[in-house]
Structure formats: structure tokens, C-alpha cells
Amino acid sequence: MEISCHLGDITTTRVDAVVNAANSSLMGGGGVDGAIHRAAGPELLAECRRVRAEQWPEGLPVGEAVATGAGRLPARWVVHTVGPNRHRGETDPELLASCFRRSLEVAHGLGAVSVAFPAVSAGVYGWEPAVVADVAVAAVRETAPAAATVQHVRFVLFGEPVLAEFERALGA
Numbered sequence: 001m002e003i004s005c006h007l008g009d010i011t012t013t014r015v016d017a018v019v020n021a022a023n024s025s026l027m028g029g030g031g032v033d034g035a036i037h038r039a040a041g042p043e044l045l046a047e048c049r050r051v052r053a054e055q056w057p058e059g060l061p062v063g064e065a066v067a068t069g070a071g072r073l074p075a076r077w078v079v080h081t082v083g084p085n086r087h088r089g090e091t092d093p094e095l096l097a098s099c100f101r102r103s104l105e106v107a108h109g110l111g112a113v114s115v116a117f118p119a120v121s122a123g124v125y126g127w128e129p130a131v132v133a134d135v136a137v138a139a140v141r142e143t144a145p146a147a148a149t150v151q152h153v154r155f156v157l158f159g160e161p162v163l164a165e166f167e168r169a170l171g172a
């Protein structure tokens with residue numbers, strides 16, 4: 001598995017599966033979530049409503065992941081995951097590691113070969129980019145053997161400071 005990091009907008013990244021930093025409602029929001037829903041179009045929200053009704057009526061738990069189509073995005077799938085929210089006292093790094101692990105496992109199950117991740121929880125949910133980078137890189141490296149179809153993982157980041165943390169974590 002090749003793991004890389006880049007500056008960019010995840011909604012324009014040409015991969016099989018784009019990971020969304022969602023919230024438990026799956027009904028959209030700001031940040032990555034808002035950008036993905038805007039770019040994907042209303043069919044994404046319609047599919048999220050079906051996922052809620054059929055699979056997660058109580059909402060998607062923190063650390064879990066679920067796939068939908070990608071609407072008008074260049075990707076084939078969106079894998080929605082819910083990061084831990086530091087402002088709610090969700091400070092266990094294992095919850096954040098689970099987001100990356102479960103998203104990769106779901107992508108593998110779909111047969112995705114390439115996956116793009118944002119820095120889940122590093123925005124509204126208040127986690128330090130340095131911690132997110134360390135947790136994300138370790139979780140992806142640990143999950144790689146089990147997610148054998150996934151050959152390329154790209155961390156797509158907003159802003160030089162976050163990119164620098166992922167470059168540091170990847171170099172470690």
C-alpha cells in the first residue's frame with residue numbers, strides 16, 4: 001500500500017473512495033462534510049437518509065464508517081466516518097484510529113483501489129493536527145494488510161500546517 005499526503009480539496013480528488021468527516025446524523029454539515037455534499041449534489045443526502053433508515057436509525061456511531069455512492073463527485077464512493085469531538089470530551093485516540101481503520105475496511109469491502117482521507121477531527125471537532133496525523137498514519141499502516149485491495153491512500157489536506165504534520169508523521 002502506497003501512502004502519500006497532498007494539499008488540496010478532497011472533493012476534486014480522483015480516487016475510488018473519498019472519506020467524509022461526517023457527523024452521526026449523516027445529514028451534512030460544514031467543512032469537508034459541507035463541501036462533499038455540495039459537490040456531490042442532493043442525491044448524496046437522499047442516499048444518506050436511506051442509510052440512516054435502513055442501517056443506522058440511531059445515527060452513525062463515533063469511529064464507525066459507512067459507504068454511499070458519490071453523486072457528481074469524481075469518486076465512485078463516499079465513505080462517511082464520524083470522528084471524535086474533543087469539545088464533547090471524546091479524547092480517546094482509539095476512537096479516531098477506528099475512523100481510519102473502519103473506513104479502510106469498508107473501502108476494501110467495496111473493492112476500492114484508491115482512497116482519499118481528510119484530516120478527520122482536525123477541524124470543527126477540535127483535535128490537534130499533529131495528533132490526528134500520528135493516529136491516522138499509524139492506523140492506516142496497521143490496517144493495510146487487512147485492506148489488501150487498497151493500493152493507494154492519499155491524505156488530502158487543507159493548509160500547509162496540517163500538511164507538514166502528515167509529512168512528519170509519514171516520515172517517522
Ligand code: APR
Nearest residue numbers: 009010021023029030031032033035121122123124125158
Ligand atoms: N478538502 C480537504 N480538507 C478539508 C476540506 C476540503 N474540501 N474542507 C475542510 N477540510 C479540512 C479542515 O481544514 C480540517 O483540517 O478537513 C479537516 C477536518 O475538518 P472538518 O471538516 O471540520 O471535520 P471534523 O473536524 O471532523 O468535524 C466534523 O464538522 O462539518 C462538520 O458535519 C461535520 O459535524 C461534523 C464536523
